[in-house]
Amino acid sequence: MNLLNAILVGFKEIWAHKFRSVLTMLGIILGVSSLIGMSALVKGMENGMREALVAIGGVERVRVQESDIPPNQQHRADQATGLTMNDVYALQKNASLTRVIQPEMRFRNLILSRGPKTSNPWNFLGTWPSALEMNEHRIAHGRMFNEVDDELARPVCVIGTQVRDDLFGSPEELGYEYNPVGDQVTIQNQVFTIIGMFEHYESEQDRKAREAERLAAAQAGSITNAAAGPSRNRGWAGRGRGGGSWVFRMKNNTVYIPLNTMWLRFRASSGANNTPDNRLTGMSIKVASADVLDPAIEQAHKALLRTHNGIEDFSFETQENWSENIAAAIKNARMSGGIIAAISLIVGGIGIMNIMLASITERIREIGIRKAIGATSLDVFIQILVESVVIAIIGGLAGLLTSFALVNLLGVIMASDNTPEITFTACVIAFSFSVCVGVVAGLIPAFKAARLDPIQALRYE
Amino acid sequence: MALIELRNISKVYHLGGEEIRALDNVSLDIESGEFISIIGPSGSGKSTLMHILGCLDSPTHGTLKLDGLEIQNASATRLARLRNEKIGFVFQFFNLLPKLNVLQNVELPMIYSGISSKERRERAMQALTLVGLEKRCKHRPMQISGGQQQRVAIARALVNNPRIIFADEPTGNLDSNTGEAILELFRKLSGEGRTIVLVTHDPEIAARTPRKIEIRDGKVAATLTPEFIGQRSSVTT
Numbered sequence: 001m002n003l004l005n006a007i008l009v010g011f012k013e014i015w016a017h018k019f020r021s022v023l024t025m026l027g028i029i030l031g032v033s034s035l036i037g038m039s040a041l042v043k044g045m046e047n048g049m050r051e052a053l054v055a056i057g058g059v060e061r062v063r064v065q066e067s068d069i070p071p072n073q074q075h076r077a078d079q080a081t082g083l084t085m086n087d088v089y090a091l092q093k094n095a096s097l098t099r100v101i102q103p104e105m106r107f108r109n110l111i112l113s114r115g116p117k118t119s120n121p122w123n124f125l126g127t128w129p130s131a132l133e134m135n136e137h138r139i140a141h142g143r144m145f146n147e148v149d150d151e152l153a154r155p156v157c158v159i160g161t162q163v164r165d166d167l168f169g170s171p172e173e174l175g176y177e178y179n180p181v182g183d184q185v186t187i188q189n190q191v192f193t194i195i196g197m198f199e200h201y202e203s204e205q206d207r208k209a210r211e212a213e214r215l216a217a218a219q220a221g222s223i224t225n226a227a228a229g230p231s232r233n234r235g236w237a238g239r240g241r242g243g244g245s246w247v248f249r250m251k252n253n254t255v256y257i258p259l260n261t262m263w264l265r266f267r268a269s270s271g272a273n274n275t276p277d278n279r280l281t282g283m284s285i286k287v288a289s290a291d292v293l294d295p296a297i298e299q300a301h302k303a304l305l306r307t308h309n310g311i312e313d314f315s316f317e318t319q320e321n322w323s324e325n326i327a328a329a330i331k332n333a334r335m336s337g338g339i340i341a342a343i344s345l346i347v348g349g350i351g352i353m354n355i356m357l358a359s360i361t362e363r364i365r366e367i368g369i370r371k372a373i374g375a376t377s378l379d380v381f382i383q384i385l386v387e388s389v390v391i392a393i394i395g396g397l398a399g400l401l402t403s404f405a406l407v408n409l410l411g412v413i414m415a416s417d418n419t420p421e422i423t424f425t426a427c428v429i430a431f432s433f434s435v436c437v438g439v440v441a442g443l444i445p446a447f448k449a450a451r452l453d454p455i456q457a458l459r460y461e
Numbered sequence: 462m463a464l465i466e467l468r469n470i471s472k473v474y475h476l477g478g479e480e481i482r483a484l485d486n487v488s489l490d491i492e493s494g495e496f497i498s499i500i501g502p503s504g505s506g507k508s509t510l511m512h513i514l515g516c517l518d519s520p521t522h523g524t525l526k527l528d529g530l531e532i533q534n535a536s537a538t539r540l541a542r543l544r545n546e547k548i549g550f551v552f553q554f555f556n557l558l559p560k561l562n563v564l565q566n567v568e569l570p571m572i573y574s575g576i577s578s579k580e581r582r583e584r585a586m587q588a589l590t591l592v593g594l595e596k597r598c599k600h601r602p603m604q605i606s607g608g609q610q611q612r613v614a615i616a617r618a619l620v621n622n623p624r625i626i627f628a629d630e631p632t633g634n635l636d637s638n639t640g641e642a643i644l645e646l647f648r649k650l651s652g653e654g655r656t657i658v659l660v661t662h663d664p665e666i667a668a669r670t671p672r673k674i675e676i677r678d679g680k681v682a683a684t685l686t687p688e689f690i691g692q693r694s695s696v697t698t
Contacts, residue, residue, distance in 0.1 A: 016560055372517060373545065373550065454517050
């Protein structure tokens with residue numbers, strides 16, 4: 001008996017017992033769809049995490065910051081220079097694997113004010129225009145300051161949406177999106193012009209939550225917040241504008257001014273500051289690609305040691321940990337979800353085995369007849385095994401279809417979460433696993449059937 | 462050379478420590494083209510003999526040659542192949558597969574010998590024509606009469622062109638008229654030169670075959686020709 005015939009007989013057998021076969025397949029269908037659904041959820045989670053990693057500059061980004069001088073160099077501590085613009089120029093010249101350099105001069109606790117409203121941004125940086133690329137910022141209105149603004153130390157700033165919300169009111173309060181470009185704000189008694197505003201950054205999850213909220217509000221017939229009672233701050237982890245992942249919240253709470261402006265107006269002994277300080281608070285470099293992270297850091301390290309007279313008063317900080325944490329979290333979620341889904345598939349397999357055992361007991365006489373007219377034990381073995389595998393394959397295919405429905409359903413039920421994403425690999429793994437389960441579940445019944453003695457089987461009533 | 466040569470065949474079963482000799486030192490030749498009946502009361506060992514002759518079972522001792530092949534120690538797979546190619550079976554209870562139609566039932570042996578579906582169909586239809594059931598080829602076994610079912614079973618036994626056909630009480634489940642028709646069919650097939658072995662407990666039926674082998678307590682009690690049967694029956698009456 002060739003395989004095609006065996007498959008045909010398998011289909012006929014399944015067709016002859018439609019209800020029983022569907023029930024049997026149900027186990028496999030649920031197993032496959034839960035396996036795929038689980039992996040889609042994890043994939044959605046992973047997408048959300050990677051989104052955040054990209055938002056803070058990706059793995060290619062390395063921060064250079066000042067650090068304590070090692071003990072064996074303590075005697076030269078008075079010669080330590082700290083991070084200066086010399087380092088930036090040295091890196092530009094000598095570190096070929098470094099693609100972007102962004103010097104930073106940070107000033108803590110600066111307050112922006114406009115009339116009675118104030119904002120205390122998380123990031124108040126004097127920097128280069130390269131900060132745009134370094135920190136994955138995108139301009140929504142106006143422009144980023146350029147080299148000329150920096151050269152002339154113009155009093156201009158680019159702000160994030162959170163700062164705009166603080167000073168001018170959020171779209172939720174105003175009912176429209178306020179564009180602050182051209183407005184003036186006061187920073188430590190100095191007047192600055194807002195020349196640009198970044199996009200509003202939020203995770204996919206927050207965006208969907210906000211849309212769902214808006215939809216709910218629209219359905220309730222009111223544009224104002226759907227929450228009942230007097231208006232209140234709903235807390236740090238609350239929903240709405242500014243809620244959600246801290247990465248995006250910090251990113252929205254940013255003010256950039258040109259480096260020279262920062263230096264002249266806030267750091268030199270003129271202006272608002274009385275102790276001149278020409279040091280950078282830090283800098284970020286972006287290496288050519290994540291693969292050359294180690295050699296690039298090595299290169300930058302050498303270049304910086306020279307400008308620092310061999311004194312190691314700086315250190316590098318990468319985002320590898322962040323990315324490794326993502327990988328670890330994903331692995332854990334995948335493992336636990338995968339094991340649970342695999343168990344349900346195995347239960348489906350046990351269902352198949354059960355039905356196949358019942359089916360061969362029912363068909364002992366048939367097997368006897370087939371053997372009497374020339375079926376070998378192998379023929380019988382293959383026939384039963386193929387039947388079991390055919391059930392598993394049909395169940396697996398139906399499971400694939402069901403999983404698409406299931407994932408869509410999950411997307412609707414949990415509209416504000418990360419969108420689950422079905423991957424091709426997950427489909428392949430789930431399907432091949434279901435086929436394996438079919439094979440394993442068919443082995444024992446097939447073996448039992450093949451071993452039947454034709455004389456005994458023919459006499460069986 | 463005989464088609465089947467049995468030499469000193471024994472079949473021993475062990476039932477709870479007790480040794481049962483179902484066949485005891487049986488030697489037998491069956492020539493090609495013969496029409497034979499094996500007769501004996503139940504428990505005489507005639508079924509065991511038929512199982513060994515039909516390659517369903519292997520003997521404990523002795524040698525068995527079928528069509529010139531030594532098969533007493535053949536593996537289960539080899540026996541299955543021999544059953545498929547050289548032997549056709551007709552059973553008392555027809556043993557057709559109820560889920561398949563008549564044509565598919567007749568095609569079944571050829572499925573296991575790997576014949577193409579087109580040729581299977583043609584040969585199955587030929588065999589059905591031979592037993593006069595070509596018009597019933599789309600019916601299920603349950604939709605036709607017992608006699609017709611048995612004829613389908615005969616067509617199935619014939620379809621692979623076997624060297625020998627074994628019929629185990631082929632009329633046992635049929636009324637006498639239908640049984641008569643089946644016996645007539647066997648006689649016709651015998652006339653076409655086929656080798657047929659009929660296993661029965663009914664002396665009436667055994668009397669219709671040219672040669673009769675009587676089994677009693679696992680031994681060949683007598684090998685008789687019809688003339689001799691006639692003599693003996695005349696003695697007893």
